[in-house]
Amino acid sequence: MADCPPVAIVCVGMAGSGKTTFMQRINSHLHTKKTPPYVINLDPAVHNVPFDSNIDIRDSLNYKEVMKEYNLGPNGGILTSLNIFATKIDQVMGILEKRTKPDPETSNARPIKNIIVDTPGQIEVFVWSASGSILLDSLASTFPTVIAYIIDTPRTSSTSTFMSNMLYACSILYKTKLPMILVFNKTDVQDAEFAKDWMTDFESFQAALKREEDSGSFGGVEGAPGGIGGGSGYMGSLLNSMSLMLEEFYRHLSVVGVSSMTGLGVTEFFDAVREKAEEFERDYKPELERRQQERQKQKESKREKELEKLMKDMNVPSSASKGPKNTEATRAPRKDAIDTISDMETDEDLGNLEHDSDPPTDEDDEAASNSNGDGLSQRYEAALADENRSGNGQDHSFSRYLHASRMN
Numbered sequence: 001m002a003d004c005p006p007v008a009i010v011c012v013g014m015a016g017s018g019k020t021t022f023m024q025r026i027n028s029h030l031h032t033k034k035t036p037p038y039v040i041n042l043d044p045a046v047h048n049v050p051f052d053s054n055i056d057i058r059d060s061l062n063y064k065e066v067m068k069e070y071n072l073g074p075n076g077g078i079l080t081s082l083n084i085f086a087t088k089i090d091q092v093m094g095i096l097e098k099r100t101k102p103d104p105e106t107s108n109a110r111p112i113k114n115i116i117v118d119t120p121g122q123i124e125v126f127v128w129s130a131s132g133s134i135l136l137d138s139l140a141s142t143f144p145t146v147i148a149y150i151i152d153t154p155r156t157s158s159t160s161t162f163m164s165n166m167l168y169a170c171s172i173l174y175k176t177k178l179p180m181i182l183v184f185n186k187t188d189v190q191d192a193e194f195a196k197d198w199m200t201d202f203e204s205f206q207a208a209l210k211r212e213e214d215s216g217s218f219g220g221v222e223g224a225p226g227g228i229g230g231g232s233g234y235m236g237s238l239l240n241s242m243s244l245m246l247e248e249f250y251r252h253l254s255v256v257g258v259s260s261m262t263g264l265g266v267t268e269f270f271d272a273v274r275e276k277a278e279e280f281e282r283d284y285k286p287e288l289e290r291r292q293q294e295r296q297k298q299k300e301s302k303r304e305k306e307l308e309k310l311m312k313d314m315n316v317p318s319s320a321s322k323g324p325k326n327t328e329a330t331r332a333p334r335k336d337a338i339d340t341i342s343d344m345e346t347d348e349d350l351g352n353l354e355h356d357s358d359p360p361t362d363e364d365d366e367a368a369s370n371s372n373g374d375g376l377s378q379r380y381e382a383a384l385a386d387e388n389r390s391g392n393g394q395d396h397s398f399s400r401y402l403h404a405s406r407m408n
């Protein structure tokens with residue numbers, strides 16, 4: 001496996017599951033193996049990080065200031081910090097690409113083989129946000145990327161908490177569409193064999209359900225009513241069906257028991273990473289590329305439609321036979337310009353763009369003279385007034401607006 005490409009390992013997990021301690025453990029393991037990883041911390045709200053990060057979101061953003069400035073609560077602050085950070089993803093990817101490429105002429109003779117990423121404990125803020133998707137998609141489009149879902153084993157030992165955690169993991173797998181390793185952490189406190197059994201043997205899960213029912217401790221709650229919690233009750237039959245339904249999901253996962261405290265199971269974790277990285281190249285990458293191509297196609301067809309609509313709005317017939325305006329001199333620059341319009345977001349962009357692309361007509365001059373050049377809103381009003389005078393439809397006013405904008 002000497003030539004395997006660098007792998008990005010993104011650690012996600014509920015608050016307190018031990019992500020940061022796990023990051024510290026795998027970081028020190030890789031240092032011991034003389035293959036130091038590239039470390040990224042994406043948790044803006046963490047107080048102390050017990051390892052050195054190469055990129056730390058806290059270096060570029062003060063989460064408390066973000067909360068104050070945008071008048072947000074803690075989760076909004078984390079989300080907004082991630083959104084702001086996501087705008088720098090190109091720079092981050094540039095750095096990562098440089099660090100993972102061998103370059104004997106510089107000190108980068110031994111390129112990075114692992115990128116490890118710590119994320120906020122508020123999973124949904126990362127996994128369900130646009131910035132989380134941007135960050136994950138960017139990583140996955142360049143490196144084999146694996147999600148390490150960290151689970152607090154002692155807190156997952158009852159059937160209902162186990163099932164809740166599995167459903168959460170399933171939703172993350174479905175949302176990120178990346179290979180996943182379930183890391184049952186804190187095995188120094190409780191062994192993870194029970195979880196592996198439940199995932200591979202439906203009957204052992206049913207037996208555990210029955211035991212909880214008999215002892216009246218369903219869901220880890222002593223004295224829970226059997227009618228609700230028991231294998232024969234509503235929750236029991238729900239758990240049974242869910243565990244059957246999740247069988248297919250379990251098949252796609254690697255499961256390792258780890259103690260971030262003692263280091264037990266870390267070697268198995270890296271074996272699983274290698275396996276998942278191969279799976280990424282084999283199964284996920286083609287799918288990812290297919291999705292990227294589809295997005296590109298959709299973007300192009302949307303642009304085509306916008307172009308057609310705009311041509312219509314501007315009274316530019318698409319066939320050469322219609323009207324004197326449709327000459328090479330006018331048509332070509334318009335098309336280029338309008339292609340660019342769909343990438344522009346602000347009115348100012350539209351104004352600047354049109355300035356160079358389309359020679360004015362007498363009508364336009366009139367519209368422009370109605371404008372005092374003090375801003376786009378006034379120009380827009382001028383175009384509107386013009387439209388009212390001529391009784392033309394709204395679409396036509398847009399073309400006048402574009403021409404009027406050009407004069408400034």
Ligand SMILES: Nc1nc2c(ncn2[C@@H]2O[C@H](COP(=O)(O)OP(=O)(O)OP(=O)(O)O)[C@@H](O)[C@H]2O)c(=O)[nH]1
Nearest residue numbers: 014015016017018019020021121185186259260261
């Ligand atoms: N016994 C034991 N305790 C652990 C282990 N891993 C983490 N812990 C403890 O679990 C607690 C939470 O660990 P963190 O690493 O801060 O958890 P986190 O998921 O990063 O927490 P957030 O940053 O709040 O999301 C700490 O008290 C750790 O010492 C482990 O393997 N064994």
